[in-house]
Amino acid sequence: MQKKLVIVESPAKAKTIEKFLGKDYQVLSSYGHIRDLKAKEFSVDIEHDYTPQYVIPADKRKVVAELKKASAGAEEVLLASDEDREGEAIAWHLAETLGLEPEKTQRIVFHEITKNAILHALNHPRSININLVNAQQARRVLDRMVGFEVSPILWRKVKPALSAGRVQSVAVRLLVEREREIQQFVSEASYRVTAHFLLSDGQTLLKTELNRRLKNREEARDFLQFCRTAEFVVDDISTKPFRKSPPPPFTTSTLQQEAARKLGFSVSQTMIVAQRLYESGCITYMRTDSLNLSDLALGASRETITGTYGEKYYRFRKYQTKSKGAQEAHEAIRPTDMSAPEIHGSVQDKKLYDLIYKRTLACQMADAELERTTITIGIGGKKEKFTATGEVIQFDGFLHVYMESVDEDAEKEQENGLLPPVALNETPGLSEMTAVERFTQRPPRYTEATLVRRLEELGIGRPSTYAPTIQTIQNREYVVRGDRPGKERTYGILALKDGQITSADKTEVVGADRNKLLPTDIGIVVNDFLVDYFPDVMDYNFTASVEKEFDAIAEGELAWTRALDKFYKFFHPIVEATSAVKTVHKVGERQVGIDPQSGEPVFVKIGRYGPIAQIGQGSPDNKDAPKPRFASLMKGQSIETITLEETLKLFDLPRSAGEFEGDEITVGLGRFGPYIRFRDKFISIPKTLNPHTISDEEAIRLIREKRAREAERIIKQFEEEPGLEVLNGRYGAYIACQGVNYRIPKDMKPDELTLEACRKIIELSPTKTGKSRKTGKRNEKGAVSK
């Protein structure tokens, strides 16, 4: 008997739906888009109304063949891709590619995977909305125009294999501009005064803070001086109730942010784990911007909350999706089964599931009710007051299961919990008062997760692209994830104790950053170039404004080719003009000065392999002219800020560092930093030593140390199997076999291992499930992760 064929986007979804539908239905998956513009060609016919040239990518041929076969034998085909622009386009491409007859083809949509929703969808079929499809085509073609016309300009003017795009270039811009704000930031100092008062019981201390910051040290000193003899009185004790509401359920971006803060996951890590949870049926779809929860989920949450915590903890809530450009094709991210607080799986799986479970529960729970008490202490003869605030939870509500984390950047003054009992008009004694110099804080650097949040706020990118975009800007080396050391600064501190005022200067390290996104020289140069020549595309509102056009297309108010024509007629001339600009110098090139030795100019710029310094211009016509000399910049140096002196130093290497045992030692700079070379062996120079100033003795010492390590390296070798060795590495003993390394179980002694024992370890070791490390591809350099 002929079945009805339902086509959805995701195979996991197909499996679930098949269970809901009877055996009259076959459910298959398209695995996303099945057609696209050619990967390596422009594929848009500018001359003929911007006709896109679509192809079926090689990795989709098999799926398409299967779908073709299944649809040919089906009684009816139901296109059930997502209810958004991309989903509509997928349905259209399917109809075109599979050659579906209109009379036996229908379009259905549901945005939650529940039996009711699906049955409802089956009863309300429609046809493909071509306006929505055209909005997607416009989006696709515009992105191709921007990407494929601007990127080649970068290849010529900056460096090969770079890229530009509507989303990635703006992401880099955010980082570059934030970095400049940080550079230009001037902090302002003020004195924060705190006082500890001794209450009437003669024991309890009340910690308070002055309600005003003092301008400078003089003012602080005067203030403390005054307080030496001042009288203090408890002016006011007030208690105010307030409430806290739970955060909304997770979307892709909030899940990424919270998993980064609470679990330390990278954005891509979160998505990999979430994908696993989705495929095993534990959670709903993980790429979504919707805050909607199905009635089924709401009911189950209610049951769980009232059953576990009582009626009092429950409160029905509906959340409105507010992010720009949200397309509501799915539900929010939630557990599929609210009665399962735990799941089987890896530690990571469990942690992320736990987070999703609790967040989902919390969003249907009652407000927390708190009380904030403020004690105010007046100073006789002054209008300033000291205050102490304490918060007490009267009813925990949703806080019982879930507390949202905040970014650690905000250096929050800690709030006291419960305050000690104090009487109005009590006159506490001053135990100790301090005035500490504090500074306004520079803006924080972005993390992967905070960048995603910003992009979402601006409506740039989609849930399915946040993680890949962040990968791309790192692959292009526009951005690195890394640390920045803090700066030391001194601050003043004044203390009043036992009637004595003391003052001191202390130092602290501030502004240290770990695992933040940092723009590279390449990122900065490319960004400045693009902002200069393509200000409209680089505008933070560019996406939002083209989205308005796409909406008009979707509503049938605007022809998609007309919208593209308008954009291209404006955009392409800029591309032409920019390409035509003849520059003697490369983009981003800067002359830092004149080399005093040769009298030649000294430049820094982006070279084929990254930032480089150059002395002299050379002359292609004159072979006798002196050739330019090159030297790479060191890690942490920037072509924006490097000085002439620092640049010239780069040319000191390689240099000789004396002789050892009759052979010369040279000091050089390699891909991985400074090194010593001795008889064709390379030894890294530790960060504590400077390659420019390293002495002959220090170099010899490093060689000796290296030899010692070398001698200790081989723990065991076996005659029977020369390819297998027990070695001593940076992280202890390991077994090396045919280029692969294996860890040795902790309970075994490396020097006592037999060949059989080694073979057994190798056999038992879990084979890497991930992709092999040797990817044959040339372009993906595999971001240097630490």
Next chain:
DNA sequence: CAGTGAGCGAGCTTCCGCTTGACTT
């Protein structure tokens, strides 16, 4: 995770959004 170590005039790159897989006669 476990060692690596140039060069700057020749090989081809790139976009954004959907979605996971990874060979037979």
